[in-house]
Amino acid sequence: MAWNVFKFCTALRALGSIMIVFVLGIICLTYYAVVLADFGPALFLGGLDSLTAFAVLLLFHFLLVMLLWSYFAVVLTDPGGVPPNWKPAIDEERGDTDPLVGSEYNREGFNLNQLTMLGDPANERIRFCRKCNQYKPPRCHHCSVCGRCILKMDHHCVWVVNCVGALNYKYFLLFLFYTFLETALVTLSLLPYFISFFTGGELPGTPGTLAATFITFVLNLAFSLSVMGFMIMHLSLVAANTTTIEAYEKKTNPKWQYDLGRKKNFQQQVFGLDKRYWFIPAYSDDDLRRIPALQGLEYPTKPELNALQHF
Template identity: 65%
Template sequence: MMRFGAAMAWNVFKFCAALRGLGSLMILLVLAVVGFTYSVVITVYGPAVVSGGAGFRSAFSILALFHILLVMLLWSYFSAVLTDPGSVPANWRPALDEETGEVVALTNLELDKQIFSLQKASSHVDSGNQKIRYCRKCNKLKPPRCHHCSVCGRCVLKMDHHCVWVANCVGALNYKFFLLFLLYTFLETSLVTISLLSNFIAFFSEEEIPTTPGSLAASFLTFVLNLAFAISVLGFLVMHLSLVAANTSTIEAYEKKTTPKWRYDLGRRKNFEQVFGIDKWYWLIPAYSEEDLRKMPALQGLDYPSKPDLEAQD
């Protein structure tokens, strides 16, 4: 049994390492799809813009919107890839009791005793019954809404999930960027799908078409790829927007199935602002205003407001 357990632990570790390596390949795949789509769209609509013929206005409008969405897509994507989702600060100590919302007044000795008891506790110490949460894998305290990522090998603030498409965890500090990536991907792929619909239909037509077979085949493939991405991304986007509306993450949505009332649900408007900020000018760009970062602790991933009435019940 000990050998079997050790083998399982080794296999899990290899699986996590494989996911880390897969993430780099997925970034290249995303860039390859974007590059291929770009070349096809330019090939289809570029000549009409250059010639300035009858289709100039429609071709120019499509290319202009396509480039705007492409810039926002890549900006959001690399922001999600390169931004640290949120790490637990060194020597972090809880300022509030996660259960009651009251100030924790513990001496270092008392805190060390609680940490020691958590180290010896069962695997269910993070279920919400303990005043102080502790990660035995990282061997450190865990802030509220923080979870350990086995792929990254560390605790992540308000972790939502580990995404191989961005080769990074999605957490407190890059969740907005990830959502914007989904939004602009859906808009971009929808635009490409609609603009190439006539080429897709022409692929099955027996009439003579003023284009090369290779260009027509490339347009067909691009249409199919972008349609598939648009449909799949739409599903993820709707799911995550529903999570934002309830002020919960994917992990928390699963965990709180046994908790009928969610203390962090402050209403859709305030829940939305805890992810996107208050400044409306920054809602659609992968960045935060200095004022939002200063006034909203939730954007830093450590402190989250909650309902006072539910604090007393917990």
């Protein structure tokens, strides 16, 4: 008998809570090694050492604040769920009363026998989630861990105990960005200590602080390299205006109707038009009003593909 992996979704929720503690534990260890053990005492050495320590600590604390702000924005922000009683708009001219899976007719009177659960991405079909018993807006997918449909779902992330979707995707990208900068800074700043550790150079501190410095360097090096790869992958997804799930789905269809060009994909689909908000986990009120895609229900498409669909 085949295993049903979705039975373990509750275990993934519990794992996510543990991962938050793990993330905070790594941050506390890094803070101890960088601030209390190494560069904090160096502030009182005078000369170039004090100046270097001050610069490292200033940048370290700034990136740490932005990292934590972005992280908890992802954790605490609802990724976007389908509004109650949401129904797709019907284009009577095109006859887009696309079929849904279920009984022959639903209570709105749509003919359900001629529809598919998921249509061709280049010819979007109205979809229906049998688990949630509701319509699915464009680019919406059901998350088995959260137990509901998520708007523009990218993936469920155990590190943040949350789905990454339409309303918190920007915050997730900023979390990756600031995590990479912070871990790279820590790795570079502790590199001289790491080299001295193996070359027999003089290192100030107790065996405990030296061990903390060594472990911190190794952890931050590993995280900086892994996050860099993950961040590059997501930047490529933003450039094509797609998600992790959609990138897999559209392999069978080279025409992706939501790709508006890199600039529009960046501004009108994820980060907004107000440049003052690009690097903070928030949106301006103007962007939220004038860019429907940021709300997760409406997405502009390529004009040429629209013309082909009407033809």
